[in-house]
Amino acid sequence: MSVTVAVATPVESLRNVYKAEKAALIERFQTASNVEPLMRALALATDDALKGAWAACEMPEDAALVAVGGYGRGELAPYSDVDILVLLPDSAPADDAELNGRIERFIGMAWDLGLDIGSSVRSVEQCIGEAANDITVQTSLLKARRICGDMRLFERFSARYNETLDPRAFFQAKVLEMRQRHAKFQDTPYSLEPNVKESPGGLRDLQLILWITRAAGFGSTWRELDTRGLITEREARELRRNEAFLKTLRARLHVIAKRRQDILVFDLQTPLAESFGFKATAAKRASEQLMRRYYWAAKAVTQLATILIQNTEAQLFPSTSGITRVINGRFVEKQGMLEIARDDVFEREPHAILEAFLLYEQTRGIKGFSARTLRAIYNARDLMDRNWRRDPENRRLFMEILKQPEGITHAFRLMNQTSVLGRYLLNFRRIVGQMQHDLYHVYTVDQHILMVLRNLRRFAIAEHAHEYPFCSQLIGNFDRRWVLYVAALFHDIAKGRGGDHSTLGMADARRFCREHDIATEDSDLVVWLVEQHLTMSHVAQKQDTSDPEVIKHFASIVKTERRLTALYLLTIADIRGTSPKVWNNWKGKLLEDLYRATLAVLGGARPDAHSELKSRQEAAIALLRLETVPENAQQKLWHELDVGYFLRHDPADIAWQTRVLYRHVESDTPIVRARPSPIGAALQVLVYVKDRPDLFAGICAYFDKSGLSVLDARVTTTRHGYALDNFLVAHPDHDGSYRDIANLVEQQLSSLLTADSLLPEPSKGRVSRLVRTFPVTPRVDLRPDERGQYYILSVSANDRQGLLYSIARVLAQHRIGVQAARINTLGERVEDVFLLDGKSLSSNRTQIQVETELLRAIAA
Known part of the structure; x- marks a missing residue:
């Protein structure tokens, strides 16, 4: 065998x-x-x-x-x-x-x-x-x-x-390539999920330096570059240390992921930190400790790479490296770079450190610091001590930097990059590389603060006035706008310390104002802005701003037009500085409407619902005349609508809905109309049909099936039993005008409402990776409003496809009507508020049952 x-x-x-x-x-x-x-x-x-x-x-x-x-x-x-x-x-x-x-x-x-x-x-x-x-x-x-x-x-x-x-051509091409690569990461290493290889300050920057120096024949190791004189021995040591850390980080990331993985995603940060031996403490997660180490390494690499690239350029292009002009006895310009006149300038005159940033703002043609200046600042860190911070001349210079008409954003970014900002403001140093464990911030705390400062500055720059014209108009008339910049620096400076960061930040801001001799009026405004920087966003997105009492209460907090304008500008800049996903034109409209309504109250106008109603009706009638709608054609429809309808819609929407419906007030068939939203990239959908308990849920089911996210819902029940519902919806992958899908939505939703079919089971939408890493504890709060006429339902949960329909379906099953809905999406988290009516809610037992079912639905 x-x-x-x-x-x-x-x-x-x-x-x-x-x-x-x-x-x-x-x-x-x-x-x-x-x-x-x-x-x-x-x-x-x-x-x-x-x-x-x-x-x-x-x-x-x-x-x-x-x-x-x-x-x-x-x-x-x-x-x-x-x-x-x-x-x-x-x-x-x-x-x-x-x-x-x-x-x-x-x-x-x-x-x-x-x-x-x-x-x-x-x-x-x-x-x-x-x-x-x-x-x-x-x-x-x-x-x-x-x-x-x-x-x-x-x-x-x-x-x-x-x-x-050709070493010169190679150098120029690689530097251009680096700038393009950095731009993809918003020119910052401080993303919360950075790419350890490609982000600014990552391994690719170190490789690029050795590529260009190898091509130029200057050396291909840090030791060789030290010998050549391109860097100092200390800088070579720092580069080797940070390169070793970044390589180790990347290798461990690969091992943990069991594949090529260069992005430090949230769900791998904790096991990665533990592989380095970091352990969670009461104050810091292990991942926070690791990421802080990463950000400091990336910052050092960014600083040293800039020095090396400039030194390499000077040797490759020696004819363009001479002094262009003398600025003063301490500084000269070399080909657009600010350079110290002698190596010991900062040791001899420590206040020249801040003077350098002021000159950077003031001197036309200066586009950065030379390698010599950067190296001197890097080596002058020990000079920036307690006495240096308390020096009256340094305090004057810091305020001058804040008050310049140009260059503030660039100066503060450079101050942070060179660690000068953290040396001057010690509490700012504590938030450099500080993670934000939520679902809507995409930057570290220090980078977010600088983004908010940048957004405020853009409001004041003529070339950017087209982006937010109303903000540009307001800041153009705002006296001493540097007060806003101080508030921006301190609004989140106390994050990560434990406790309310707004309250803790107030103390920091008050101390700063006192030490810098800021007048009482401006100091009070700065401190108040830090305390209240979340208030306007909360009111606009979570409260019923069509209620005159809400506006009146907010006006009592604000008190003056200057405070209102300052808070509005800071709020817009703050929301835009969190993440590109968080801001949209709908949020902008909510905030602007709140601003205008509050301004009217502060100007002496009483928040009278009847006068506001008359004003909106007159404006809508004027628009209807332009649309050649017959005189008084609106009366039959308007007779069936209550005051709340007119307060919840602006004149343009009232006119559009009236033009569509004035011939169909008693329609036996559903009326559905859709149009691209006048306020931005979204679709506005109008539904008019005889009301029934499951109507809102049925409409939400259609939007869920179609992949459309509801940004806002304004629900009205007419006196004669019709639902007049207005939705603002958007598709996450749609980047067009929505005109191409308007007819399709009209036909499909009309057919669905005519068929009167049973409510389907909610879809089990997949949750995102961020949601799995930072789950939000689902919360449901159901309570009667102050008048006892309606109930207010507040829902907080992780966002996912089908979430709104899941909520609406529970309400429909209990025959609870939705009178209004405020849909608020913050990145991967939702904070929705519904105004409900339903006799069954008067029973405590029913309330508990509804809350329990809602919790089960939003947690599914």
Whole structure:
């Protein structure tokens, strides 16, 4: 009897050896503190596997296998891609079927080994031609390394590459590429989920420096650049330390994710932090401690990279590095950069540190600090001590920086980048790199504050007046607008300390104003803005601003027009500074309507519902005349509408709805009309139909099925039993005018309402990754309003598809009518408020049952 023994194929043997060796290296790395041995060993193991495949495929003797890109440096992160070049002699025929077959088998075998291969097949001259046309190819070939094959061919390639490389053109192309890459990340390393490789201050910035210095012949290691004089020994040490940290971070990220993963996503931050030995404390999560370490490393890399790039540029372009003009005895300009006149300027006159930023704002043509100035500030950190902060001249200079007509945003960003801002405002230093664990901020606290400052500044710049014309108009008439900038600096400065950050921030702001001799009137405004910076947003988005009592109460908090204007401007800037997802034109309209209504009250107008009703009706009639609607045609419809309808809609909406409905007041069929929203990228949908308990839920079910998110709902029940509902909806992936889907929505929703079908089961929408990482505890609050006429339902939960319909369905099942709805989405979280009527709610037992079912529905 014969026994068949399975014999492993060459690719299986190679794969098993490579897989076992890689696993052993990663296992050893789990307890190691140095990532360099792992990255070199992984590259060597990959070399061996590829050599085996090269031999197994009997590749031609006159060809060479070359490692390029990151692999060419002889380093690999655990799940990095492996970039290779099959280098052929120029004489190799393109149509050689046998050669092409061997190359295909080799590349296929490389994939079968479990390598994430990026491959190219070129002759020497093809490499040179591609490099000349594509900076990415030129960069990948810069650190080419022979793995196996014809040595003479590789040497010929290296010689041709070096003789055609233009260091100046390469420098300019890579710097431009870096700027474009940074722009994709909003020019900041302070995203809450940064890319450890590509974000500003990441590994790519360090690689770029070594690429351009290698191309220029200045060196390809930090030690060589130190010897060359491009950096100091201390700077070289800092670069090595931060590079090692970033490489280790990336390698551990790969190991934890078990794949190539370069983005520090929320759900991996905690296990990543624990792999570094960080432990959660009462004050800080482990992930917060890790990310703070990352942000400080990215900041240092950004600073030192700027110095190195400028020094490299000065050596590559020596004819453009001379003094352009003398500014004063301490500073000169060199080709648009502010430079210290001598290396010990800051030691001799410490106040010159802040003077540099003031000159940066004031001196036309200055676009940044020179490497010499940046280095001097970097080395002057110990000078920025308690005495320096208390120096009256420094306090004067800081206020002058805040009061300049131009350059404030750039100056404060540079102050933060160079750590001067945190040295001057110690409490600001505490929030540098401070995470914000919520679902709508996308920046660290310090970066958010600077974004708010930037937004306020944009209101005041003529070139940006088209973005928010009303804000630009208000700030243009606002005296001493620097008061707003001080409030912006302190509005979130106390986050992360525990307790109410608004209250804690007030104390910081009051101390700052006292120390900087700010007049009582302005000091009081700053402190009040810090205390109340969330109030206007809360009122506009969560309260019924059609209620005169709400406006009257808000006006009693604000008290003056100057306070109202300041709070409005700060609120807009604050919301826009959280995340691009949070702001929309609908929120803008809510805030502007609240501002105008409150301003009227502060001006002496009484919040009289009847006068407001008359004003809106007259304005709507004027618009109807322009639409050639017959005189008095609106009376039949308006007779059926209560005061609340007119207070909840502006004249333009009243006119549009009246024009659509005045002929159909007693319609037996549903009337549905849709149009692109006048206030922004959304669709406005009008529904007029005989009312029934499940109507609101049925409409929400349609929107849910169609993938449309409800931004706002204004529900009216007429005196003769019709529902007149107005919805503002948007599709998350729609970037057009919505005109193309308006007719479709009208037809489909009309058919649905005519069919009177049963309510479907709510869809189980997938929750986002952020929601899984930062779940919001679902909350439901149901209570009667002050008059006892209606009930107010407040819902707080994680957002997901079908959430609104799930709520509406529960209400419909209990025959509870929805009179109005305020839908408020904050990133991945919703804060919705409903005005309900329903006799059943007068029973405590029913209330408890409804609340329980709602909690179950929103948590599903």
